[in-house]
Amino acid sequence: MTDDQTNHWVGDALVTLESGQPVHVALERALRAAVREGRLRPGDPVPPSRALARDLGVSRWVVTQAYGALVAEGALDARTGAGTRIASTSWPAVAAPRAVDHPVQPRPAFDLGPGVPDLRHLPRTTWVAAVRAAVESATPGDLVAPDPRGVPALRHALADRLAVTRAVLVDADAVVVTHGAADGMTRLARSLHATGHTSVLVEDPSWPRLRDVAASAGLQPVPVPVDADGVDVDVLVAAAARTGARAALVTPSHQFPVGAALAPARREALVRWARAVDGVVVEDDYDAEFRYDRRPVAALRALAPDRVALLGSLSKTLAPGFGVGWLVPPDDVPAARTGLDVHTSAPPSLHQLACAALLAGGGYDRHLRSARTRYRRRRTALLAALDRHLPGLPVTGLAAGLHVVLGLPPGVDEHHVARLAARRDVRVMPSGRYRLTTTASAPALVVGYGNLVDARLEEAVGRLAVAVTEAT
Template sequence: MAPDRTDLPPAWDVLLDLGGDGPAHVRLETALRRAVRDGRAAPGAALPPSRALAAMLGVSRWVVTQAYGHLVAEGVLEARTGSATRVAARPADTGGTGGGARQVPAPLPSRRAFDLAPGVPDLRHVPRADWVRATRTALDAASDADLAGPVPGGHPRARAALLAHLLAARAVVADDVRVTSGAAEGMRRVACALLAAGHRSVLVEDPGWPRLPEVAASAGLAPVPVRVDAGGLEVAQARLRAARTGARAVLVTPAHHFPTGAALAPERRDALVRWAREVDGLVVEDDYDAEHRYDRRPVAALQGLAPERVLLLGSLSKTLSPAVGLGWAVVPPRWRDAFDAADGTDPSTLTQLVVAELLAGGAYARHLRAGRVRYARRRRALVDALRRHLPGCTVDGLDAGLHVLLHLPDGVDGEDVAAAAARLDVTVAPGARYDAPGGAASRGTLVLGYGALADARVEGAVARLAAAVRHVAHGPS
């Protein structure tokens, strides 16, 4: 067996160049592949623990765990419980051209048979037939000018259809909406607008979905973590952190927090808006999972409480598909010029017109209703199976969204369970992946997504997960 060390030189921050465009975890994957291809990481060589490498590179631990996880799925790296992540003994083709071999692109990450990864909708039920019909209708109605290229801020028909939907479904208070290529693109424009107005930091949830804070950090804003508990963001701590750092903007997911599954408590919604008014600040509301509520109507957007202080971001990635590449921003009038002035990528006009047709014709609403029924049934089946197979664990989260938070028995580490589950062909996410750098509050949790899991595989997935938990808790039987 290879010694428990790395064959790469110690200057990781120099050798793993994360320069260039794109998400940090993708850039790290590229750098690691290059290190394997160039022979600086020999087969069997151990890589640093995710926390150590994150500290060396100045990135979040989530960036490292995502890169490691994808490269393990590709066969470039290997992960074993109780041992370091290593370069595969026979590394998969990493796209090199050594030895005169034909260059082959890196394979797409494979999905395991029992997929409990969070953040993924059920792509088997994308309304393909409705999309085809809406495309035909949109093309028939489109003028030559419509097909000339994207309109800054979005095509008028798409903006009108999105605004009508948000007024009815999310109770927003607005007279206009901007169309974006997704929530991340909207956040990048918001970050640019904040920087132009003199902001240097933004309060973010801890734990939390890291994508939008990473976008803000890449633009130049310093993320300031604030605790989340069963009532959502702790506004009292947010006030203290804001006073200490000078932050006057906050990024929050009030409807359904990831990964805790909490909703922002009513008194905290009011308190957050009061704080924003007191400091002349901005609340950036990520409408993550907002339309996936199963026990009651989805809670109204926070934006409706204070349209002049709350900027709402959303997308179709969880309700239709990430491939649609379309989102929106409801921007307070004061911030519209700065938001529009930020450079960005506009979504295809044709995509906008198709989405407008889906919204106006009722197909999108039908798709949402069917999805709520399907996800509610699957969530119930998952929770019931967890209670049967893992009676020593507890499940947290509203009856909403596409994930639940599983609390493991005392002393059982989520990362160890995730590695053991992977060997049983089950994909799960350790809760610690979503803690702020330096945090360890979520080490004993797993985030279980059920969006991509077939109904028939729920029982088998949980049975295998339970075996992984027992293996970590008690050792091999």
């Protein structure tokens, strides 16, 4: 123990409080570490706030703040009449890392990073019921020799849902169940490469994962700029003519990170180009379920099923850990219809059957309705907090998805701001992180609001504002 640490007993666990930070934050971190390391186990009681405050020599407010944050994260379970205990769903205990292990970056207390949904509101009870239904309904064929394209029940449920929510009319036999959007892109990219494609046009900036897997499959990414109307199709056509590319990867519904929807005229122009060059458009249906100002526009594939492949997943609507996605290949590209080879496989059959039960039983739709309300409210609160703490800085992006783009004063180094914010336990991402080229652009931060506790949003923005002010 060093001079800037003090040890205290919390129940039967000895926890270490670090100095140099607010006491409630130090207590919160110490309790979180005790849970992760197994010194406090699921079901263990923690002292009443009044008693722990007395033992620590602090105000009761300090303890209630720390407890409240951990309850919101799901690490503590507070029930009237039963006291506060370590939740049964808390993080599992971890053994001390071996010397050869890479250090694990702790999750920041104020996570304003993009791309992660609200994991505290995962519909666990509904999912457990869906798993039970899957086990009870599974046939011997499901368990012994499942269809490599995915179990029929899930493919039918996905086809029905795509027809209702994305205006995509597709036969269930044409739907391929994948391990997520990246898996679907890998399958498509391999198929395209096998049929002679050597490059793929990609939005710049964009989410790097899909363009990276395309590159790994042998397709050279060709960057195309994005503006407030989505990908610039005129530049895309010119780049295609220059490079010979006949495949494009786009996000028409909600472009990441710019936050734009592809304008109607550009949607039509993109389809005309694909038909003229016998090309393929890969549509990443990113954030399509989360539009707060109006109903989402139909998928691009509804406009051109002969030329557009559709990718989707449950990563943003439920959690990345679900590991289920789908691929609908273009009608006129038979080689990519299944996207299967000896190196790919569908998710486990029982997992697929549980997803089918979740979709067919209405549990997924109920979760989405609740999530939209929560994210709409949180986005409004974030915009208000940014206006209070950082007045005058532009905030762009549709009323959709799980992030906004915060413009910074001219000349400010966005990476430096992100580092200063990290020192204050706030995670944000510089927009340049998502660029394929080194073209100069206005400094900006991508600010997410998916996985942040509502009660901590104001403080998170306040800390971010200090970082921006210091960098300026």
